[in-house]
Amino acid sequence: MPDLAPFELRELDHTDLFGIFLAVHALPGSVLLLHTTVGCKFKTQLHLVEHDWFRPSHDRRLWTGVDDARLIQGSGERLLEFATTWYERRKPDVFLVTTNTAVELSAFDVDAAVQTLRGRLPCPVVLLKAPGYEGSLHRGYRRVVAEVARLIDWSPAPEAGTVGIAGYLFDRYEMDHAANLSELRRLLGLLGLRTGGVLLGGEELARLRQVASAGTIVTLPHAHAIERELATITGRRTVATDLPIGFAGTSAFLRRVAAATGVAPERVEAAIDRELARAAPPVARVADRLRGLRVAVALDTPMAAAVTAWLTELGVTVPIVCLTDGEEAGEAAFLAAAERMGAAFRERPVVLAGASRNRALAAMRQEAARRPIPVVVGSSFHQLHIWGGWVVVEIGYPSIEKHWPYPMPWLGFNGAVALVQRLCDAVGHAF
Amino acid sequence: MTGFMAQFAEMPGAVTVVVFGERDCVNAFSRQNASLRFEPRWDVYTAALRESDVVAGAAEARLDECLRAIAAELPSQPVVVLSTCLTQVIGADAAAVCGRVAADTGMTIVAIDTSGLTPRSQAEIDDWFAETVVDRFADGTPPPPETWEFAPVVIVNLFGYFGERRRSGQGDMPPFAYEARDVLKRLHIGLNGFVGLGAPFEEWRRLAFGHLAAIPERALFPRLAAALERKGQRVIELPPPKGIAATDAFFARLAAEAGFDLQPHIEGVEARTAALNVAEAARSRFAGRRLVYGIGSHHNFREDQLAWEGLADLPLLRELGFDVEVVIQERDTPEAHARIRRNLTALGLDVSYRLFYEPAVLAPSIRDGGFEFAYLADFLAEQARQAGVRMVNLGSVPPGYGGVERAVEAIDAAAETVFRERYGRYVEGR
Numbered sequence: 138m139p140d141l142a143p144f145e146l147r148e149l150d151h152t153d154l155f156g157i158f159l160a161v162h163a164l165p166g167s168v169l170l171l172h173t174t175v176g177c178k179f180k181t182q183l184h185l186v187e188h189d190w191f192r193p194s195h196d197r198r199l200w201t202g203v204d205d206a207r208l209i210q211g212s213g214e215r216l217l218e219f220a221t222t223w224y225e226r227r228k229p230d231v232f233l234v235t236t237n238t239a240v241e242l243s244a245f246d247v248d249a250a251v252q253t254l255r256g257r258l259p260c261p262v263v264l265l266k267a268p269g270y271e272g273s274l275h276r277g278y279r280r281v282v283a284e285v286a287r288l289i290d291w292s293p294a295p296e297a298g299t300v301g302i303a304g305y306l307f308d309r310y311e312m313d314h315a316a317n318l319s320e321l322r323r324l325l326g327l328l329g330l331r332t333g334g335v336l337l338g339g340e341e342l343a344r345l346r347q348v349a350s351a352g353t354i355v356t357l358p359h360a361h362a363i364e365r366e367l368a369t370i371t372g373r374r375t376v377a378t379d380l381p382i383g384f385a386g387t388s389a390f391l392r393r394v395a396a397a398t399g400v401a402p403e404r405v406e407a408a409i410d411r412e413l414a415r416a417a418p419p420v421a422r423v424a425d426r427l428r429g430l431r432v433a434v435a436l437d438t439p440m441a442a443a444v445t446a447w448l449t450e451l452g453v454t455v456p457i458v459c460l461t462d463g464e465e466a467g468e469a470a471f472l473a474a475a476e477r478m479g480a481a482f483r484e485r486p487v488v489l490a491g492a493s494r495n496r497a498l499a500a501m502r503q504e505a506a507r508r509p510i511p512v513v514v515g516s517s518f519h520q521l522h523i524w525g526g527w528v529v530v531e532i533g534y535p536s537i538e539k540h541w542p543y544p545m546p547w548l549g550f551n552g553a554v555a556l557v558q559r560l561c562d563a564v565g566h567a568f
Numbered sequence: 569m570t571g572f573m574a575q576f577a578e579m580p581g582a583v584t585v586v587v588f589g590e591r592d593c594v595n596a597f598s599r600q601n602a603s604l605r606f607e608p609r610w611d612v613y614t615a616a617l618r619e620s621d622v623v624a625g626a627a628e629a630r631l632d633e634c635l636r637a638i639a640a641e642l643p644s645q646p647v648v649v650l651s652t653c654l655t656q657v658i659g660a661d662a663a664a665v666c667g668r669v670a671a672d673t674g675m676t677i678v679a680i681d682t683s684g685l686t687p688r689s690q691a692e693i694d695d696w697f698a699e700t701v702v703d704r705f706a707d708g709t710p711p712p713p714e715t716w717e718f719a720p721v722v723i724v725n726l727f728g729y730f731g732e733r734r735r736s737g738q739g740d741m742p743p744f745a746y747e748a749r750d751v752l753k754r755l756h757i758g759l760n761g762f763v764g765l766g767a768p769f770e771e772w773r774r775l776a777f778g779h780l781a782a783i784p785e786r787a788l789f790p791r792l793a794a795a796l797e798r799k800g801q802r803v804i805e806l807p808p809p810k811g812i813a814a815t816d817a818f819f820a821r822l823a824a825e826a827g828f829d830l831q832p833h834i835e836g837v838e839a840r841t842a843a844l845n846v847a848e849a850a851r852s853r854f855a856g857r858r859l860v861y862g863i864g865s866h867h868n869f870r871e872d873q874l875a876w877e878g879l880a881d882l883p884l885l886r887e888l889g890f891d892v893e894v895v896i897q898e899r900d901t902p903e904a905h906a907r908i909r910r911n912l913t914a915l916g917l918d919v920s921y922r923l924f925y926e927p928a929v930l931a932p933s934i935r936d937g938g939f940e941f942a943y944l945a946d947f948l949a950e951q952a953r954q955a956g957v958r959m960v961n962l963g964s965v966p967p968g969y970g971g972v973e974r975a976v977e978a979i980d981a982a983a984e985t986v987f988r989e990r991y992g993r994y995v996e997g998r
Contacts, residue, residue, distance in 0.1 A: 139637035144613040152592040174653035176596035176684040179570050183598045193950045196928035205685040239653035269592030270618050
């Protein structure tokens with residue numbers, strides 16, 4: 138029987154293009170010039186408009202208007218004219234140009250046009266081709282992270298006790314990210330480290346250049362694939378970590394960073410102790426009531442591993458995990474990361490890695506039919522469960538229903554407590 | 569493809585859609601904002617063409633595989649295959665594959681050449697979509713006699729007055745559908761199909777039956793008009809009923825088609841009486857206040873906002889007393905000015921206008937105009953905020969008498985002043 142699975146939509150079907158655009162959104166002062174056919178316009182801003190209520194992204198995207206005639210005649214000249222005109226209007230710090238497969242197959246003058254553009258514009262011009270048959274949101278994002286790293290002058294000597302962070306997925310300007318970044322800086326501060334900069338964290342290139350003061354680059358999971366590349370580009374020591382989510386996850390993060398930066402073990406353990414002494418008591422007050430709660434998790438692999446690990450620390454049962462990062466999703470990677478972050482499975486969850494949205498949802502509903510699952514930690518794409526008596530704790534991208542005028546992190550010790558707060562809200566239907 | 573998907577994403581479960589392209593092509597429509605998001609099963613598929621399919625000339629084989637997999641799991645639903653830029657560039661023949669699989673499986677499979685290599689306007693796509701439904705999916709079967717509870721003199725289809733989007737899960741039609749059904753019943757007119765972006769597929773399929781069809785602008789929807797005429801319907805142009813006068817005119821024209829004078833039949837229409845009261849009260853608040861009305865920026869495939877250059881909501885805003893000026897996202901060329909003046913004249917509107925070349929530069933223009941209110945596409949909210957004006961989302965003016973009250977509610981909500989008066993200086997222009 139023919140298999141329909143390869144043709145089904147996933148929750149997120151993005152290839153590199155949207156990831157590149159997301160990174161442009163996270164880098165104020167940059168613009169993305171789409172040298173593509175018309176449909177690609179809608180693969181960018183349209184997917185952020187409901188997710189980010191704080192800052193519009195429509196003005197970060199330009200389109201050269203490629204159509205059949207321009208493909209036949211050659212579109213390089215159009216690209217040059219358009220980019221030059223729009224440089225004058227926007228004066229961006231960085232000009233990123235992207236193409237799609239249709240243009241790549243038929244327009245052979247794009248590379249030459251971009252080369253000319255580099256000589257013509259006073260800002261960096263970066264060409265990132267984005268065929269629609271491969272890649273991912275995360276790959277596109279980290280490609281920009283690597284390019285931004287290349288634009289930074291790493292020749293000055295690093296400052297002692299300064300670290301940079303790479304691979305933070307900054308997808309909107311709401312206060313969840315402000316809180317996360319603040320918590321990350323605070324965590325590193327516990328070790329006596331200063332954060333030189335975050336690639337990317339909503340700061341413009343001029344400020345990001347300060348990241349060069351870092352002697353160590355902490356690479357979060359979405360930058361692991363470019364860790365070596367970053368080490369080569371920056372000449373700095375790199376340390377790959379999991380996401381600092383939950384008590385054990387955050388503690389593991391601190392220990393790993395401390396080991397890489399030469400912070401004494403007793404200092405990090407003392408810091409962890411102080412934090413837990415503050416954060417554990419309020420969690421303990423409610424953890425008893427959450428014990429045995431069944432929660433489904435539907436997130437990308439690194440986030441799912443971290444959240445699941447924290448849930449299991451709380452005594453919450455996670456019967457099913459759907460890894461939503463498409464071809465990058467992996468059950469082995471999930472289990473290994475969850476283990477590193479202290480997951481305490483009483484029963485190993487069913488893990489669906491990169492399954493289509495139809496199959497993932499069917500599996501979750503089947504599991505819920507077996508025994509109710511009152512809460513899903515996932516994205517807006519699981520909100521149908523509201524109608525079925527499920528409550529969705531939206532986290533990450535896309536969060537269309539959940540917005541943050543108030544700073545509430547999910548990273549770090551403070552984020553761990555905040556996640557417990559959200560679980561309590563979800564369980565009690567009291568928001 | 570984007571336009572067709574915008575329509576199909578609002579009618580999940582009715583048609584199986586295959587996007588004949590790369591995986592990323594399915595991101596050319598918003599699944600976040602569509603009814604599709606809430607559905608437990610997404611009947612949208614991608615041929616997920618890989619580099620090897622393109623290089624080896626195997627795109628058609630991949631589509632064949634996809635369609636046969638669909639036939640095995642979902643044999644009863646019609647299938648639509650939408651082509652993309654890539655399949656056009658490589659010359660892949662979707663129609664041949666669809667024909668072959670349809671012949672083998674007995675399924676209805678329709679290939680539509682929706683490549684983005686030839687950009688089309690939103691109205692062109694809506695027109696094409698509607699024509700496709702009428703020609704390929706509507707069977708012209710008369711509805712059962714009990715449908716209207718009376719013997720209709722005329723059976724009418726209304727296209728493009730849907731206004732508010734139906735949300736899947738609620739299952740109901742927008743308020744104007746009920747209002748129109750009620751008023752038309754008084755005129756012995758049977759309302760058959762009531763369609764537009766957001767209408768259920770079953771409603772669309774009714775379009776092929778009826779005596780008369782009303783569309784918002786004939787020049788904008790020629791393919792649909794021709795398709796309906798091929799089905800034996802008379803097609804008339806009726807501007808969207810936005811505001812009391814426009815709604816009166818809308819129903820008066822339909823009444824005339826049935827051989828009636830509208831006036832005696834609308835005396836008891838409660839919605840109209842309520843609208844008159846609401847409008848009168850609203851005028852005391854809004855009369856003379858400056859409102860900027862933006863067109864040329866929105867991208868939502870809503871027929872009532874595409875018709876009449878997007879100015880169809882303007883009569884209601886003027887009825888409420890606003891001093892309106894139009895801003896148009898358009899290149900400043902002599903041809904553009906000529907066309908805009910021609911359209912405004914055709915609409916009988918003596919409003920001034922100004923042009924802006926891209927959304928990011930709208931705020932200064934609004935600030936210079938001394939406006940208090942802005943009626944703009946939602947994504948321009950930041951521009952309105954920077955200009956310090958009260959923003960009403962384009963599309964907040966629903967059709968019909970009932971639409972007056974809902975429009976006033978939306979404007980009142982935007983005009984809410986306590987927070988702004990107390991704290992606006994900390995917010996505006998930042």
